[in-house]
Amino acid sequence: MATRTFGEPVQRNIDDRLLTGQGHYIDDIDLPSVAHAAFLRSPFARAKITSIDVSAARAHPGVLGVFTCDNIGHIDQDLPLLIPHPCLVGPRTQRPLARGDVYYVGQTVAMVVAVDRYTAEDAVRLIEVDYDPLPVSVELEDAAADGANLVHEDVAGNVAAHFVQNSGDAAAAFARADHVTKITVRVERSTAAPMEGRAVCARWDRITEQLMVWDSTQAPISVRGGLASLFDIDEDRVRVVAPDVGGGFGQKVLFFYPEEVLVPMAAIQLDRPVKWIEDRTENFIGSTQERTQVHTIELAATKDGEVLGLRDFFLHDTGSFIPYGIAIAQVASTSIAGPYRIPNIEVEFKAIYTPTVPVTPYRGCGRPQACFAIERAMDKLAEELGLDRFEVRRRNFIAPDQFPWKREGLLFADGLAVCYDSGEYDTALSKAAEAIGLDRLDEMKADARARGKYLGLGLGFYVEGTGLGPYEGGHVRIHPITGKIYVNTGLSTQGQGHDTVFAQIAADQLGVDPSDVIVVEGDTGAFDWGVATFASRAAVVSGNAIHKAASKAREMVIEAAANMLEAAPGDIELAEGKARISGSDRAVTLAEVATATNPLRYAFNKAAQSATQFAPASKHDGPPLADGKAPGIEVTDYYSPPYSTWAYGCHAALVEVDPALCTVDIRQYVCVHDCGNMINPMIVEGQVIGGMAQGLGGALYEKVQYDQDGNPRNAGFMDFLMPYATEMPKVDIVHMETPSPLNPLGIKGVGEAGTIAVPATIISGIEDALKPLGAGHFHEAPVFPHMIFEKLGGADQAKAS
Amino acid sequence: MLNQPDRTATQGLADEDRIPVSVTVNGEAYERSVSPRLLLSDFLRHELRLTGTHVGCEHGVCGCCTIRLNGETARSCLTLAVQVDGCEIHTVESLGSKSALGPVQQAFKECHGLQCGYCTPGFLMVVTDYLENNADPDLTDAGIRTALSGNLCRCTGYQNIVAAVRRAHKIMHAG
Numbered sequence: 001m002a003t004r005t006f007g008e009p010v011q012r013n014i015d016d017r018l019l020t021g022q023g024h025y026i027d028d029i030d031l032p033s034v035a036h037a038a039f040l041r042s043p044f045a046r047a048k049i050t051s052i053d054v055s056a057a058r059a060h061p062g063v064l065g066v067f068t069c070d071n072i073g074h075i076d077q078d079l080p081l082l083i084p085h086p087c088l089v090g091p092r093t094q095r096p097l098a099r100g101d102v103y104y105v106g107q108t109v110a111m112v113v114a115v116d117r118y119t120a121e122d123a124v125r126l127i128e129v130d131y132d133p134l135p136v137s138v139e140l141e142d143a144a145a146d147g148a149n150l151v152h153e154d155v156a157g158n159v160a161a162h163f164v165q166n167s168g169d170a171a172a173a174f175a176r177a178d179h180v181t182k183i184t185v186r187v188e189r190s191t192a193a194p195m196e197g198r199a200v201c202a203r204w205d206r207i208t209e210q211l212m213v214w215d216s217t218q219a220p221i222s223v224r225g226g227l228a229s230l231f232d233i234d235e236d237r238v239r240v241v242a243p244d245v246g247g248g249f250g251q252k253v254l255f256f257y258p259e260e261v262l263v264p265m266a267a268i269q270l271d272r273p274v275k276w277i278e279d280r281t282e283n284f285i286g287s288t289q290e291r292t293q294v295h296t297i298e299l300a301a302t303k304d305g306e307v308l309g310l311r312d313f314f315l316h317d318t319g320s321f322i323p324y325g326i327a328i329a330q331v332a333s334t335s336i337a338g339p340y341r342i343p344n345i346e347v348e349f350k351a352i353y354t355p356t357v358p359v360t361p362y363r364g365c366g367r368p369q370a371c372f373a374i375e376r377a378m379d380k381l382a383e384e385l386g387l388d389r390f391e392v393r394r395r396n397f398i399a400p401d402q403f404p405w406k407r408e409g410l411l412f413a414d415g416l417a418v419c420y421d422s423g424e425y426d427t428a429l430s431k432a433a434e435a436i437g438l439d440r441l442d443e444m445k446a447d448a449r450a451r452g453k454y455l456g457l458g459l460g461f462y463v464e465g466t467g468l469g470p471y472e473g474g475h476v477r478i479h480p481i482t483g484k485i486y487v488n489t490g491l492s493t494q495g496q497g498h499d500t501v502f503a504q505i506a507a508d509q510l511g512v513d514p515s516d517v518i519v520v521e522g523d524t525g526a527f528d529w530g531v532a533t534f535a536s537r538a539a540v541v542s543g544n545a546i547h548k549a550a551s552k553a554r555e556m557v558i559e560a561a562a563n564m565l566e567a568a569p570g571d572i573e574l575a576e577g578k579a580r581i582s583g584s585d586r587a588v589t590l591a592e593v594a595t596a597t598n599p600l601r602y603a604f605n606k607a608a609q610s611a612t613q614f615a616p617a618s619k620h621d622g623p624p625l626a627d628g629k630a631p632g633i634e635v636t637d638y639y640s641p642p643y644s645t646w647a648y649g650c651h652a653a654l655v656e657v658d659p660a661l662c663t664v665d666i667r668q669y670v671c672v673h674d675c676g677n678m679i680n681p682m683i684v685e686g687q688v689i690g691g692m693a694q695g696l697g698g699a700l701y702e703k704v705q706y707d708q709d710g711n712p713r714n715a716g717f718m719d720f721l722m723p724y725a726t727e728m729p730k731v732d733i734v735h736m737e738t739p740s741p742l743n744p745l746g747i748k749g750v751g752e753a754g755t756i757a758v759p760a761t762i763i764s765g766i767e768d769a770l771k772p773l774g775a776g777h778f779h780e781a782p783v784f785p786h787m788i789f790e791k792l793g794g795a796d797q798a799k800a801s
Numbered sequence: 802m803l804n805q806p807d808r809t810a811t812q813g814l815a816d817e818d819r820i821p822v823s824v825t826v827n828g829e830a831y832e833r834s835v836s837p838r839l840l841l842s843d844f845l846r847h848e849l850r851l852t853g854t855h856v857g858c859e860h861g862v863c864g865c866c867t868i869r870l871n872g873e874t875a876r877s878c879l880t881l882a883v884q885v886d887g888c889e890i891h892t893v894e895s896l897g898s899k900s901a902l903g904p905v906q907q908a909f910k911e912c913h914g915l916q917c918g919y920c921t922p923g924f925l926m927v928v929t930d931y932l933e934n935n936a937d938p939d940l941t942d943a944g945i946r947t948a949l950s951g952n953l954c955r956c957t958g959y960q961n962i963v964a965a966v967r968r969a970h971k972i973m974h975a976g
Contacts, residue, residue, distance in 0.1 A: 019893075023918050
């Protein structure tokens with residue numbers, strides 16, 4: 001039998017290319033006579049534009065075109081509201097180039113296309129715009145308050161959406177509870193900051209009337225649909241390719257960013273290829289961000305700590321526009337009860353406009369906020385009831401035999417039921433306790449005290465709905481010349497290693513080495529049915545589609561090989577690129593099978609001779625290609641999940657605080673996680689630890705800051721702090737594998753897993769560490785040293801000691 | 802208002818305003834005539850078509866664009882092309898090929914030290930420098946992490962890069 005590679009740490013097919021500088025990111029694409037775009041962006045958070053003068057820019061040598069809202073034709077329209085939801089009371093999306101008003105610092109006002117980027121940027125500086133600035137309310141709570149300055153004049157109270165969801169009867173649960181715990185938590189805004197910014201390059205072929213777009217996007221098929229719609233041409237005349245993409249983390253899933261529309265438009269208008277490469281400043285002011293939410297969460301519990309009901313009200317900052325609808329807030333509101341039974345839930349949110357960069361999902365998408373709220377509330381409940389933090393969680397976990405656990409009344413971000421499919425939550429908690437060395441905690445605390453430090457235990461448990469629909473496809477074809485397996489799917493990769501795990505899935509079915517499987521994704525010219533890469537869905541949705549297609553291809557190979565070898569199908573096994581009769585050396589290669597199943601007229605090589613009309617094997621009664629059959633070995637299939645599959649995990653950390661410097665040192669970090677069956681544990685660990693680095697940013701470092709006028713204050717890597725190798729602790733990972741019953745491979749998503757629980761874990765550790773000093777509760781993320789300083793009594797206390 | 806990089810000269814200069822540059826890159830001699838404001842990163846990528854060197858921030862923080870300039874690591878986004886006249890440069894393309902990965906590249910592959918690959922060339926150059934320029938490099942976790950602390954990676958969480966540094970050292974000294 002073939003060696004199964006599912007579950008093995010197979011090295012990545014893509015690496016040789018990326019390691020030798022042979023990647024092809026968008027700026028590496030060498031197009032003759034390509035012109036370059038640069039943008040003039042609003043310097044004001046909210047203003048009326050009173051005049052724009054582009055004459056000097058237009059006259060600048062090397063400039064090919066200057067565009068404002070007045071000369072972009074019908075593109076001057078509101079960009080699509082991607083996920084319309086009935087609770088959107090004032091949905092607003094931006095125009096490609098501002099018309100009359102600007103709504104955030106960084107909004108695109110004009111575009112220059114010139115012979116090179118340097119010249120384009122020179123000309124941008126020659127554009128004169130007069131603005132009439134308007135007053136703004138920048139902070140979320142201020143924007144939500146009565147009398148706030150409005151972002152959109154016609155959207156009262158800055159309320160973009162208002163939504164209430166109920167599961168069970170929260171009011172009744174609160175009425176019969178022995179105890180109610182109530183806390184307010186705040187999570188700040190961060191940004192994905194992929195190392196490669198966004199990028200778009202477009203070429204219009206006026207002879208064939210075909211538009212070719214290279215886009216550093218997570219959603220090439222959706223971009224194609226949108227461009228075809230916007231330019232009113234058939235989808236088949238638009239090809240969108242996401243080549244190598246240097247990270248995305250959600251930021252690159254939004255379509256359309258203004259540049260994604262304007263660059264193709266300029267390529268058509270100027271009849272010349274046009275390229276735009278986002279620079280780092282632009283990524284901070286022109287690419288979407290996420291996270292700011294303020295939750296007030298209440299838990300109604302018995303005196304034994306069983307949580308009967310949960311109420312949560314939160315404000316969600318959606319920035320100046322809401323193109324992605326309520327997705328983030330909806331994920332947060334449906335993840336709010338975490339791994340706990342909590343049968344009665346009332347969750348309400350308001351999505352609020354602020355005059356800042358628009359908000360769309362960033363790795364985690366509402367889950368880190370929900371996790372922070374419920375986990376900090378569970379800690380508070382434990383404290384108030386005098387219970388152990390582990391014990392209060394144990395008493396509320398959904399037990400393994402209680403799955404599927406449906407939260408009746410709550411709809412997830414895919415519009416389908418919130419229904420947890422499987423899990424071993426209690427085991428995960430025990431494994432975390434064991435790995436962190438809970439039994440030695442007092443000893444370690446004493447050791448820290450002896451060194452003048454304070455050590456605490458951080459704990460965070462998360463659940464994550466992954467693998468959202470609607471669907472993805474897989475196309476599998478055996479190449480008749482080389483016998484290599486070609487696999488296509490519609491979504492795209494940003495470095496996760498899809499090409500390897502998809503190869504493993506196909507290789508297992510067809511008995512080849514994963515390195516002989518060539519995966520092509522992110523190219524609408526190769527496969528153009530599907531959605532996008534987001535919500536930890538690629539492995540689940542595309543992976544299962546490819547599995548289904550490859551399984552059918554396997555059956556076809558066995559049937560054909562049985563014919564060729566004159567054996568029973570049950571005696572055929574696939575291994576080492578061949579189909580052979582078990583226990584014998586009689587075999588045919590997959591290339592021969594693929595050739596023989598394609599009735600040929602011309603013998604273009606030796607193997608092909610056997611498939612031509614006069615070859616002995618071609619003798620048959622009916623037509624060469626029997627009715628209902630297709631030539632070769634080629635299968636397309638699709639997977640559409642019934643609803644999301646829920647991954648989960650438990651993080652624990654030993655966090656040491658230096659009370660003098662107010663710094664935080666993570667002494668040990670344990671991550672127990674369960675994403676169902678693992679296709680490739682090496683890649684799973686990479687995803688988890690990488691996600692944790694972004695979670696660490698949200699716990700201790702990353703906050704996009706705006707001043708009171710709405711100016712970004714840290715829009716660059718000098719000022720926006722992200723974890724380097726020196727900030728990131730070593731992480732001990734404990735794998736669990738509880739299969740999902742929802743899909744053939746039994747897998748769950750893992751892309752966002754690492755990120756979710758880190759702020760709850762580290763910040764609970766800080767709180768636990770500083771308990772002996774009476775520092776109180778830490779209910780904000782991230783925690784900066786000055787916040788620890790304040791909790792420890794601030795300057796007065798420092799002077800006194 | 803945001804500070805934007807001031808690029809006051811034009812790139813499309815007349816010939817007489819261009820400045821000649823002679824430079825050896827990955828062992829090959831190049832002679833070009835460039836605008837005085839052309840960044841070395843753009844020169845390598847767009848003039849010489851060595852696109853393995855990436856640009857992540859254009860302000861010297863992320864380390865994606867790291868090259869070796871006369872044997873020392875340097876940020877090519879903070880260097881002008883005219884400054885490297887007479888210099889010797891090595892980029893990621895010098896470290897090995899797909900059919901024959903260099904030791905650092907091999908180690909990154911074995912240890913899954915890369916995901917999207919965008920920051921990777923910078924890390925490879927820094928690690929190569931660390932292991933080649935130190936007779937006895939500090940291979941403790943803290944030592945390696947300090948050596949890597951000038952480079953940002955948004956995908957890996959660094960743990961596998963740390964492992965790759967140790968693995969590369971082993972490969973380089975395997976005999």
